[in-house]
Amino acid sequence: MSAAAVLxxxxxxxxxxxxxxxxxxxxxxxVAEAVAERFVPLALESQQLGGxxxxxxxxxxxxxxxxxxxxxxxxxxxxxNSAGHFDSAWAGEHAGKFLDAACMALRYRESEALRQxxxxxxxxxxxxxxxxxxxxxxxxxxRWTGWDVWVHKYNLIxxxxxxELTGDHEALRACHAVGNLLVRTFGEAPGQRDILxxxxxxxxxxxxxxxxxxxxxxxxGDERQLEFCRYLLRAGEGPRGPRIVAALxxxxxxxxxxxxxxYEMLSNLNGLTDLYRLTGDVALLEAVLRGWDDIVRxxxxxxxxxxxxxxxxxxxxxxxxQSSNVGEMCVxxxxxxxxxxxxxxxxxxxxxxxxxxxVFNQLLAAQDARTGDISYYTSWxxxxxxxxxxxxxxxxxxxxxxxxxxxxxxxDRGALFVNLYAPGRARLEPGGxxxxxxxxxxxxxxxxxxxxxxxxxxxPLTIRLRVPEWVTRFRATLGGRTFAGSPGRLLDIxxxxxxxxxxxxxxxxxVELGPGGxxxxxxxxxxxxxxxxxxxxxxxxxxxxLHRVALDDEKRPxxxxxxxxxxxxxxxxxxxxxxxxxxxxxxxxxxxxxxxALVPFADSLDGRVWMTAAAAARRDPPAxxxxxxxxLSVLSLGLERTAGKPLRTDIAEFVTDEDPRTYCTVNPxxxxxxxxxxxxxxxxxxxxxxxxxxxxxxxxxRIVFRHGASDASGGWFDASGSPPRIEIAREPLPVSAxxxxxxxxxxxxxxxxxxxxxxxxxxxxxxxxxxxxxxEVRLAQPVTLCALRVVGRPGGDHASCAELSAYG
Numbered sequence: 001m002s003a004a005a006v007l008x009x010x011x012x013x014x015x016x017x018x019x020x021x022x023x024x025x026x027x028x029x030x031v032a033e034a035v036a037e038r039f040v041p042l043a044l045e046s047q048q049l050g051g052x053x054x055x056x057x058x059x060x061x062x063x064x065x066x067x068x069x070x071x072x073x074x075x076x077x078x079x080x081n082s083a084g085h086f087d088s089a090w091a092g093e094h095a096g097k098f099l100d101a102a103c104m105a106l107r108y109r110e111s112e113a114l115r116q117x118x119x120x121x122x123x124x125x126x127x128x129x130x131x132x133x134x135x136x137x138x139x140x141x142x143r144w145t146g147w148d149v150w151v152h153k154y155n156l157i158x159x160x161x162x163x164e165l166t167g168d169h170e171a172l173r174a175c176h177a178v179g180n181l182l183v184r185t186f187g188e189a190p191g192q193r194d195i196l197x198x199x200x201x202x203x204x205x206x207x208x209x210x211x212x213x214x215x216x217x218x219x220x221g222d223e224r225q226l227e228f229c230r231y232l233l234r235a236g237e238g239p240r241g242p243r244i245v246a247a248l249x250x251x252x253x254x255x256x257x258x259x260x261x262x263y264e265m266l267s268n269l270n271g272l273t274d275l276y277r278l279t280g281d282v283a284l285l286e287a288v289l290r291g292w293d294d295i296v297r298x299x300x301x302x303x304x305x306x307x308x309x310x311x312x313x314x315x316x317x318x319x320x321x322q323s324s325n326v327g328e329m330c331v332x333x334x335x336x337x338x339x340x341x342x343x344x345x346x347x348x349x350x351x352x353x354x355x356x357x358x359v360f361n362q363l364l365a366a367q368d369a370r371t372g373d374i375s376y377y378t379s380w381x382x383x384x385x386x387x388x389x390x391x392x393x394x395x396x397x398x399x400x401x402x403x404x405x406x407x408x409x410x411x412d413r414g415a416l417f418v419n420l421y422a423p424g425r426a427r428l429e430p431g432g433x434x435x436x437x438x439x440x441x442x443x444x445x446x447x448x449x450x451x452x453x454x455x456x457x458x459x460p461l462t463i464r465l466r467v468p469e470w471v472t473r474f475r476a477t478l479g480g481r482t483f484a485g486s487p488g489r490l491l492d493i494x495x496x497x498x499x500x501x502x503x504x505x506x507x508x509x510x511v512e513l514g515p516g517g518x519x520x521x522x523x524x525x526x527x528x529x530x531x532x533x534x535x536x537x538x539x540x541x542x543x544x545x546l547h548r549v550a551l552d553d554e555k556r557p558x559x560x561x562x563x564x565x566x567x568x569x570x571x572x573x574x575x576x577x578x579x580x581x582x583x584x585x586x587x588x589x590x591x592x593x594x595x596x597a598l599v600p601f602a603d604s605l606d607g608r609v610w611m612t613a614a615a616a617a618r619r620d621p622p623a624x625x626x627x628x629x630x631x632l633s634v635l636s637l638g639l640e641r642t643a644g645k646p647l648r649t650d651i652a653e654f655v656t657d658e659d660p661r662t663y664c665t666v667n668p669x670x671x672x673x674x675x676x677x678x679x680x681x682x683x684x685x686x687x688x689x690x691x692x693x694x695x696x697x698x699x700x701x702r703i704v705f706r707h708g709a710s711d712a713s714g715g716w717f718d719a720s721g722s723p724p725r726i727e728i729a730r731e732p733l734p735v736s737a738x739x740x741x742x743x744x745x746x747x748x749x750x751x752x753x754x755x756x757x758x759x760x761x762x763x764x765x766x767x768x769x770x771x772x773x774x775x776e777v778r779l780a781q782p783v784t785l786c787a788l789r790v791v792g793r794p795g796g797d798h799a800s801c802a803e804l805s806a807y808g
Contacts, residue, residue, distance in 0.1 A: 026164050027172075029218035034280035038347035039417055041406035042426055044108040050423035051442070051570075053404050056364055060401035061105050063372025064388070066114055068098055070121055072390045076137030076151075077128040092137035092151035095121055097395040099158030103165040104402035122162045125155060126174050133177030144185065144198045149206035152178055156212035160219070172219060179216045182209065183228045195235050202242040204264035207232050210271030214278055229275055233284075236268070244268055245287040253294050255312035262307035263392075265291075266334035273341045285345075292342065295335075296354065302514065302525065303365065303532055303601060303609075304358030305378065307331045316518045320380035320610070321653045323630035323664075327378040329366050329393035332358060333400040340407060343419065347412045349490050352419040352466045355407050359420065360444055360530045363400055364602035366393075374398070380525075380534075381547075381627055383606035383695065415462035415492065421449050421505075433459035435497065444530050444600075445572045447471075447507035453497040462494040463503060470530060474507045513556045519653075522616035524551050525609050526598065528559055528574065534604040535611065539564045539573060539597035546608050547627055547658075548581030548589060549596055550617035564597055574598045579617055588619040622658070623805035624698040625788060630655040631742060632666045633688045655804050656692055660772040663708025663802035665715065666690065668794065685718070685763060690801040691744060691789040693733055699808055701782040705755060705790050706803035709771040714796020716769055719755075720762035724792035726753040726777060728785040747787065753777040755790075763795055772802050782808070 049057070073094040102118040105111070129135045135155050138148045156175050163171040186195040199206025210232045217225040237243050242258030244265065254265060269288050276284040298315045299306050305327035306312070308319040320326055336358050343351040366378040373386035374397035387394060408420045414430060421443040427436050434456050441449040451463065467474045467485035474485035476493055478501070485491040485507075493503060509529035516523035526533045535546050543549060551557060557576040564573040578596045581589035601609055608627075612618065653662045666689075668682030703726055710716050717724045727749040733742040755775050761767030788806050792799060 027167050027219065030221045031218045033277045035277045037344040039344045039410045039412050041410040042428065044405055046427040047405055048425045049405055049408065053422050056367060056369060056401055057404055059367065059369055059372040060398050061111060061114060064398050065102050065105060066117065067388060068117060069390055070117065073098060073121065074124050077125060080137050081139045090147040091390060093154040093392060094390050094395045095125055096154030096158030097399060100161045101398035101402045103161040106165055108405050118162065122159065122171060125159065126170060129174050129177065133181035135174065135178050144193060147200065147205065149198045149209050152182065153209040153212055156216060160212060160215055175216055176220050179213060179225045183224045187231055195232060196240055201261040201264045202258040203236065204242050204258055204261060204268055207236045208264060208267035208271055211267065211274055214271065214274040233275065245272065245284060248287040248290045253298060253315065254291055255314055260311045262310060262312050263328060263330040263334060266331060266338055269338055270334060270341060292338065302527065303361035304354065305332060305362040306335055318519060319653050321627065321657055322379040322382045323656050324653055325377045327362055329374055329376060330396045332362050332366060333396045336363065336400050347417060349466050349488055353469050353488065356420055356468065356530050359407065361532055361601055365604065367397060367401060380609040382629065412464055415464040417464045419466050430459055430461040433457060435459050435461065447509050447529065449505040451503040453501045454499055455497050458496050458498050460496045462492050465491045465493065467491050468507065468530060470510065471507045472510050477504045511556050511559045513551065520610065522613055523610040524613050532601040532609055533574060533598040534601045534607040534609045535596060536599045536604050536607040538606065539599065543580050543596060544582055545622055547622060548618060550579040550612040550614045552614050562597065571603055572600065578611065579614060581619060583621065589621060591617060623807050624700055625656060625692045625694065625804065625806045626658055628656050628692045628694055631691045631744065632664065655690055655801055660706050660802050663800050665708065665798045665800045667798040669797065684797060685793055687791055687793050688799050689789045689791040690804055691787060692804055693742060693787045697784050697786050699782045699784045700806040701779050702807040703753065703777045704803060704805045705775045707769050707773045708800025708802040710766055710769055714794055714798045715800040716761065716767050716795035717758065717792035717799050718763040718795045719758050719760045723758045724755045724790050725751050727751050727789050727791055728783060729787040730785055732786045752779060752783060761795065
């Protein structure tokens with residue numbers, strides 16, 4: 001194997017050159033955990049990584065962390081009592097998330113600029129703390145409402161990471177004061193507040209402070225803080241709490257626990273794991289493992305993503321389109337953190353496998369490798385929507401990227417445990433003998449790995465290899481001996497190593513043609529080794545419609561490595577033969593066999609994982625709006641259940657998915673994200689709309705609206721005063737102040753048609769509509785548009801839409 005598989009020293013990231021201001025020895029907790037960890041990550045200071053992971057870490061530091069909007073992060077703390085500030089008080093999480101990511105990055109590789117920025121953020125936070133320990137963003141009159149405890153949680157996480165990096169006791173003192181304030185404020189004694197009333201999502205947001213409180217207790221030894229952790233558990237398991245432990249232990253699926261909110265629930269599972277480590281209470285671990293098992297069986301996407309519209313989904317409904325807000329980055333990060341905790345706890349290969357799946361697919365797919373920007377949601381279809389805005393997911397992503405070195409290799413009872421395969425170097429001292437292990441590989445582009453062990457004198461050492469679940473052949477060769485690995489198991493190579501001993505690994509990279517499952521019976525995906533592949537728009541200029549590409553069903557397509565213009569050195573592209581639908585004189589599409597180009601989903605910028613099964617290949621010319629971005633006038637999709645009230649309507653892939661059976665709903669009274677951001681709630685009967693947005697202007701002359709579904713509660717438009725109207729925007733939609741979302745209210749909309757044949761039923765009388773009923777409008781002359789929407793007043797308490805399409 002070529003040594004070029006390891007990046008040159010100018011590119012390989014490492015810990016050399018650390019400034020004199022760094023703590024020479026990280027602070028040591030004063031309280032030992034009751035349950036010791038098995039997998040102990042190698043110290044960040046004792047390793048270097050190259051290749052793909054190093055490149056992404058470099059983009060994270062240089063492109064994202066160093067460009068933090070520090071003023072925006074800190075404004076809430078400095079201006080907490082300013083008039084009007086409350087509307088953005090929830091944004092206080094960003095400073096703590098930045099500090100956590102920056103401190104991990106600095107422990108791994110020194111950057112004077114990043115250290116100065118981290119010190120500025122930390123010092124400003126510390127200076128803003130009030131005498132009673134308060135370190136939030138809420139004005140005095142609104143304290144301990146909304147997301148106040150949540151903000152303190154992330155400040156604890158960030159400042160404790162800063163303390164571990166610098167040994168700065170002022171940071172620990174501030175965290176201790178925060179902990180003591182929480183202990184005094186919340187509890188079961190007279191005059192104390194109920195923690196469940198201080199956080200959203202059935203109290204899960206506030207309860208998730210359990211994670212840093214466990215960590216704080218380890219550094220302070222203050223028994224009041226441990227008792228507070230126990231109080232959080234009692235409150236969470238009480239009659240009004242989310243009862244995560246009880247529900248999961250009883251066999252409930254995660255979408256049935258509390259309100260199914262994925263980010264907050266995973267945050268709680270992380271805290272429960274930490275409390276188990278402190279106390280040895282096996283009931284906590286049992287609940288976490290039951291939740292993990294349910295997620296892997298019923299919630300997990302092949303990319304390692306979880307959640308649509310930020311919630312766990314009913315079994316069998318894993319949505320994948322942009323319109324369903326799939327793969328929230330905060331959920332990806334907390335899922336990765338949970339698997340990392342369980343790997344450390346057990347050293348079991350199954351947790352390493354999920355780390356590999358998530359890292360090489362969903363995590364890296366949500367990061368722009370060029371800039372370090374983050375995609376809030378990362379769907380299987382359409383362009384990635386990277387941003388540097390101050391948003392929860394954009395601040396979470398850098399924490400996971402900075403975590404990467406701790407996921408690669410560690411020690412398990414003296415053995416070097418290789419969890420992820422990556423080029424780099426690691427230093428350790430088995431039996432007191434200094435050893436450097438060098439890894440050379442292009443993984444995951446290929447399956448060859450060479451480990452060279454340099455020991456100052458003969459050193460006995462076991463190298464424990466995690467054999468991926470997807471391999472069909474795994475062979476390790478050392479000298480004249482060959483070792484075979486079993487998929488999903490660990491393989492131990494025990495040897496007394498002498499200078500320049502070399503362990504060679506060869507694993508195949510099988511190609512899997514995967515089914516779409518019950519939600520997508522007409523679709524297929526391709527997986528090569530650990531990575532899902534995606535059709536990339538820029539690499540397929542002769543493919544007019546990516547959503548009219550079909551694969552043979554009978555056999556796995558032959559995947560070959562190809563060179564494509566625009567791909568950076570070392571970035572793979574692959575070719576397969578497929579059926580491509582091409583225009584044919586204005587009639588049905590003609591299917592031609594052509595070579596199409598795919599890239600790893602982690603590298604895709606604008607493409608799609610899904611390809612059609614050949615037997616279901618479509619020949620109809622698609623709408624200009626097919627698989628466009630969609631939005632609703634109320635930003636909640638109604639997936640959050642309230643206690644005892646099941647969902648009345650089906651929320652699935654909608655509006656843009658070419659499937660008339662799926663639909664979405666809008667209720668103007670929904671609490672939704674609008675109110676979460678400070679907007680006033682809507683009222684019954686307020687106008688609502690469904691919108692699709694194009695990437696570039698298109699000329700259209702025909703519009704199709706398809707009704708979703710009606711029941712006694714609503715679902716139709718109230719057309720008694722005026723029928724629903726079709727509006728267009730000729731210019732791209734303006735974006736919100738933070739650049740993260742379209743601002744439809746600021747757009748210039750013009751009416752181009754009315755749905756005059758829509759039934760004229762009123763607000764309370766259910767009209768004679770069939771589910772999925774189609775309405776078509778032909779314009780007198782073509783118009784060029786960038787966005788399209790249907791607007792009307794809901795009948796009953798909501799309106800529904802199954803399709804909104806525009807054709808040339």
